[in-house]
Amino acid sequence: MDPRGPAWTRVDPRGPAWTRGATCYEVFVRSFHDSDGDGVGDLEGLTQRLDYINDGNPRGGSDLGASCIWLMPVAESPSYHGYDVADYYRVDREYGTNEDFKRLVAAAHRRGIRVLVDMVINHASSEHPWFRAAAADTASRYRQWFRWAPVAGPPNRWGASNWHRSPAGSGFFYGFFWSGMPDLNYETPAVLEEMKRIATFWVRDLGADGFRLDAVRHLHERGAETENVPATHAVLREYGAHVRRLKAGTFTIGEVWEPIDVMMRYYPDQLDSYFAFEVADSLIAGVRNGSARGILAPVLALQARMPAYRWAPFLRNHDQPRTRTELGGSMAKARVASALLLTLPGLPFVYYGEEIGMTGTKPDERLRTPMQWTRARGAGFTTATPWQRMQDDSVEVTVEAQEGDPSSLLNLHRTLIYLRVTHPALGTDSLAPVATTNDGVLAYVRRGGRRAVLVVANLRTTAAEGVILSTAAPVLPSGRWEPQNVLGPERAATLAIAPDGRLRAYGPLPSLAPLTAYVFDLGGTTAAARTRRP
Numbered sequence: 001m002d003p004r005g006p007a008w009t010r011v012d013p014r015g016p017a018w019t020r021g022a023t024c025y026e027v028f029v030r031s032f033h034d035s036d037g038d039g040v041g042d043l044e045g046l047t048q049r050l051d052y053i054n055d056g057n058p059r060g061g062s063d064l065g066a067s068c069i070w071l072m073p074v075a076e077s078p079s080y081h082g083y084d085v086a087d088y089y090r091v092d093r094e095y096g097t098n099e100d101f102k103r104l105v106a107a108a109h110r111r112g113i114r115v116l117v118d119m120v121i122n123h124a125s126s127e128h129p130w131f132r133a134a135a136a137d138t139a140s141r142y143r144q145w146f147r148w149a150p151v152a153g154p155p156n157r158w159g160a161s162n163w164h165r166s167p168a169g170s171g172f173f174y175g176f177f178w179s180g181m182p183d184l185n186y187e188t189p190a191v192l193e194e195m196k197r198i199a200t201f202w203v204r205d206l207g208a209d210g211f212r213l214d215a216v217r218h219l220h221e222r223g224a225e226t227e228n229v230p231a232t233h234a235v236l237r238e239y240g241a242h243v244r245r246l247k248a249g250t251f252t253i254g255e256v257w258e259p260i261d262v263m264m265r266y267y268p269d270q271l272d273s274y275f276a277f278e279v280a281d282s283l284i285a286g287v288r289n290g291s292a293r294g295i296l297a298p299v300l301a302l303q304a305r306m307p308a309y310r311w312a313p314f315l316r317n318h319d320q321p322r323t324r325t326e327l328g329g330s331m332a333k334a335r336v337a338s339a340l341l342l343t344l345p346g347l348p349f350v351y352y353g354e355e356i357g358m359t360g361t362k363p364d365e366r367l368r369t370p371m372q373w374t375r376a377r378g379a380g381f382t383t384a385t386p387w388q389r390m391q392d393d394s395v396e397v398t399v400e401a402q403e404g405d406p407s408s409l410l411n412l413h414r415t416l417i418y419l420r421v422t423h424p425a426l427g428t429d430s431l432a433p434v435a436t437t438n439d440g441v442l443a444y445v446r447r448g449g450r451r452a453v454l455v456v457a458n459l460r461t462t463a464a465e466g467v468i469l470s471t472a473a474p475v476l477p478s479g480r481w482e483p484q485n486v487l488g489p490e491r492a493a494t495l496a497i498a499p500d501g502r503l504r505a506y507g508p509l510p511s512l513a514p515l516t517a518y519v520f521d522l523g524g525t526t527a528a529a530r531t532r533r534p
Helices: 043-048 098-110 129-136 189-205 230-246 260-266 278-288 296-304 331-341 409-422 529-530
Strands: 025-026 068-071 087-091 116-120 162-165 171-172 209-215 251-254 274-275 350-351 431-436 440-449 451-457 479-481 484-485 495-497 517-522
Touching: 043 098, 087 189, 098 116, 116 189, 116 251, 129 171, 129 251, 171 251, 189 209, 209 230, 230 251, 230 260, 260 278, 260 296, 278 296, 278 331, 296 431, 331 409, 331 451, 331 517, 431 451
Parallel strands: 025 068, 025 350, 068 116, 116 209, 209 251, 251 274
Antiparallel strands: 162 171, 431 440, 440 451, 451 517, 479 495, 484 517
């Protein structure tokens, strides 16, 4: 498959410059930082905390170094989560104003941070004036902006119906997720035109750099088919092209919660990128079970078909139990999973709080609890009662507690996010799997130009003795390489590559520590990566 297609002939196959070696950070504004003492996070609070995400100084040591932030919905909404939008042209009053958003973007841009906004185009709020008018008057111009039927449709796969009785008694309307979220009807051309106008407003008037598109596989329905129908791709193709025309470097990334084979239908010329759910599940399962088998299969499948910037690996997001919770509460397992994520190809995303090992499970509100900054009352998030009760470990698991610990999960993220930006091997899309003699050990090589990195991770709770690495295909130029461990003091044996470029019978260390990831820079100095952090 041509990763660009005819609509991409003027697009650099490497993607926008800012994506190369970049890491993105997902933020729930409501839970990040409260600037005005009402218990709810806001845009001004996020602006105050931008230096934590990226302070704009590549030689600094207290920031994550993320190149972009994805803001969960910030438009006016009656719900805490914002995924039912009541006014697409106004920032939610609890978060601030449109002017506050513009100030946030300006401050982010000064630090080299791109701002992506969660845009909900599948459905609106039942409190949106469009829907209120459509429900109240069958002759309204907005009636055809939603789907209506005289009777409710059949039950869906969960035993309920996606059709809901109109509040005005005028039949039933379609809402895939909930009665408070009536689906927009893209068979009406005016709907897509309005969504394009909204995109223009956020990019040109408010300064956003692009969008994360929610639930895009559900844009169109066809009979009983509620996802991935052909008409959906036509909408995304037009929408994505429109956003790319608005401003140089704009970026769109879609939520298509599907296996890779289904995800591939959304290429080559629709949105710029999509989240790699199969990669996320593979990483979590492998680390949880202590098995390297199959972890890299989805990575290799995506790498073979798409440039790195066009797919986004992650561990967990706002809809899923947090990584450390999925891994039984183990900070060591969370550390290994994070090290793998941040050394893979693709454009990785990190959900806020994952970098310190925050926990959380369903219901959704408990996946989105306030950021744990300090051990003080309100966790440094607020001076008031937080909008949602803090997690039980909020006193122990904080940014403050991990700041000065070189081995902390936080400082692992800082080191590897920085290394992705500065090391050409981690900023490209090349990964070569390495065979190991232990099913609990995962290994791979990343290459970029004349530089390379070898990643070796013991996923088990016991030491792995005498592990030998090898490859069936060429991975490196022949010669001797001196591995330097970026993440610790261990010195690996000299690596000799045969004339055919293969790695043969190499034992990096006599023993690999339990639940430990090693990132070996093969030649060249890693002093900058090691000394930049505490």
